[in-house]
Amino acid sequence: MSSDVVALFDRLASSYDSVLPFFASFGRLTADRLPAPAPGDRLLDVGAGRGAVAFAARSRGYTVTATDAAPAMVALLRPELDAHVMYAASLDFPDGTFDVVTAGLVVHLLDDPAAMVSEVRRVLKPGGLFAFTVPGRVPEGFEFADGANELFAAFSVHLPPGGGMGAPFDELEALAGFTDVTETDLRVELPVGDAGTLWEWFQTHGSRKFFDDLPPVRRDEFRRRLLDDLNRRDRIVLRRYAWLYTGRSSPLTNVMPTGVDRN
Numbered sequence: 351m352s353s354d355v356v357a358l359f360d361r362l363a364s365s366y367d368s369v370l371p372f373f374a375s376f377g378r379l380t381a382d383r384l385p386a387p388a389p390g391d392r393l394l395d396v397g398a399g400r401g402a403v404a405f406a407a408r409s410r411g412y413t414v415t416a417t418d419a420a421p422a423m424v425a426l427l428r429p430e431l432d433a434h435v436m437y438a439a440s441l442d443f444p445d446g447t448f449d450v451v452t453a454g455l456v457v458h459l460l461d462d463p464a465a466m467v468s469e470v471r472r473v474l475k476p477g478g479l480f481a482f483t484v485p486g487r488v489p490e491g492f493e494f495a496d497g498a499n500e501l502f503a504a505f506s507v508h509l510p511p512g513g514g515m516g517a518p519f520d521e522l523e524a525l526a527g528f529t530d531v532t533e534t535d536l537r538v539e540l541p542v543g544d545a546g547t548l549w550e551w552f553q554t555h556g557s558r559k560f561f562d563d564l565p566p567v568r569r570d571e572f573r574r575r576l577l578d579d580l581n582r583r584d585r586i587v588l589r590r591y592a593w594l595y596t597g598r599s600s601p602l603t604n605v606m607p608t609g610v611d612r613n
């Protein structure tokens with residue numbers, strides 16, 4: 351499964367985030383909420399894609415390293431960024447290397463998020479910050495400005511068994527053992543020129559898998575119903591949210607090998 355997800359993003363790399371600056375906007379919001387770096391503070395961005403978080407964090411003054419499992423994504427980050435092909439659950443860095451680790455809209459795509467979190471904890475310096483975003487539940491008071499989510503729910507019955515990406519994952523449980531845990535919802539609203547542009551946007555990131563997995567006749571029907579919905583609206587707006595979670599690695603636990611009695 352994980353290799354399917356990576357292959358999808360590898361294929362989409364050249365069009366990813368090029369139709370609307372969706373991921374770039376969430377990346378900026380995420381980086382804006384990081385603490386101001388001390389000189390030389392090192393940040394690792396895992397699952398960096400086209401660098402939405404990584405470039406924004408560099409603008410804030412962090413010394414940034416980016417990793418992604420999709421070689422085509424990494425090729426597009428180089429040489430501007432120090433970028434490496436690496437799976438999130440197997441980070442080839444020594445223990446305690448980074449002051450901050452970020453992961454923008456990637457943890458929910460992983461087969462084994464716990465393995466990634468354990469690697470993040472290992473490469474963070476004691477007391478270092480982990481910040482990640484995921485789609486998660488609809489925040490209170492949030493309203494979608496298009497009917498795509500209802501269509502995704504309605505059409506999911508036409509998917510072959512075993513479709514989808516990622517594994518069930520409880521964000522706060524994943525941060526067990528981290529301190530100063532926070533949860534914040536981030537919101538993005540982007541004007542969209544026409545209905546076809548929003549359809550095209552859905553084809554350039556993870557939702558593409560949904561459409562690739564649908565029988566062609568159902569895919570055409572989804573497109574027609576989405577465009578009808580959008581064309582009935584006065585203006586077309588892409589309004590979405592993401593949840594930002596942050597936590598600090600415990601100064602004690604992440605330097606102690608498992609099983610060592612601290613007393």
Ligand SMILES: C[S@@+](CC[C@H](N)C(=O)[O-])C[C@H]1O[C@@H](n2cnc3c(N)ncnc32)[C@H](O)[C@@H]1O
Nearest residue numbers: 359373397398399402418419420437438454456
């Ligand atoms: C939705 S994109 C997010 C990219 C970027 N963080 C952003 O905010 O635009 C997910 C990224 O995770 C990468 N990815 C998926 N599975 C991965 C894995 N197991 N290890 C590392 N990267 C992975 C994909 O190649 C893709 O670039």
